[in-house]
Amino acid sequence: MRFSKLIYFILSFFVFTSCAESLDFNQLDDYVVKPVLTSSLTYFKVSPIQFFDENGVQQNSREDITDFIVFENSFFRKNVVKMVFNAEFKNEFDRDAMIQVDFLDANNIAIYSFAPIIVESGDVDPPPYEEDIVIATNPNILSATKVRFRAFLEDTGTQMNPLDTSEFEFKSSVTLFVESDF
Template sequence: MIVSCSDKLDFNQINNYIHKPVLTSALTYFKVVPFQFFDSNGVQQFEIRDVTRFEGFENTYIRENVVKINFNAEIKNEFNRDVTIQAEFLSENDGLLYSFTPIQVQENDLNFTYLEEIDVTTNQSVLNTAKVRIIASIENTGTPMNPNDTSEFEFKSSITFFIESEL
């Protein structure tokens, strides 16, 4: 014979429970060297653009329950000039939905980190994001870069979703 004791259980307390998972995913990564800033005629350009498909909001659970988004970036700038990064969320038709604060990375900064938080309740348009555009602009010092230089500029970014949902 087995005997046990228990208090009266309140199964209704689950009705007030808010599930708050936090999900992080890689977003964009690229590495460039000076020769990539030169066109086919050998003329230095001061900007490189990268557009990446973004499918995070195609997930209904995320789309309906995300309350905050963090955009995180880690940057290594071995160049001997400053670099400005502009990150943008775009719609399917390339319409601008959200533009992050420009990221200013000083020359030879090898451990730059950046974080920007988006409150989804006040920025509902971000839920229509289908693409992410990153624009890297190098400082025009008046002296051209050496296309044979092996220094690198590396950009890594991720996105963190903060979700709140009832069971």
């Protein structure tokens, strides 16, 4: 009898004492990851000679374009909620310079433009520039496939010295704020 009670106890132990606290796996539906991803974007360093054409005539503007592939990726296209564009620059030229940044769609039409960035002549330590783009209020930015950078020189009426070694330097990055369910 003593043995049978022990056996009964062992077998019953797990049947009657085991339990599991109620769990709610559906909470995962509310899980949102919010990574913040930063990437270098564009940079350049130009000297006066790069503003002169083959005829030795100074051009007061230069531009260049690169692909912007972030929103080709469906994950980013769906989940980026904000972009922050950061830039730092210095202007050693003897005249003001202005940078114009435009996001272009596949037809090269500007769909979002930053306020012009003006850097005064000789300013080698201007405050950094920051532009916040909230996707919800600027959904057209999702169509951006290219970024165009245009550099304008102030027209002072005199040409720069093409042999001058002064530089205009520009650095930039983009930070993506992502909010994604799992």
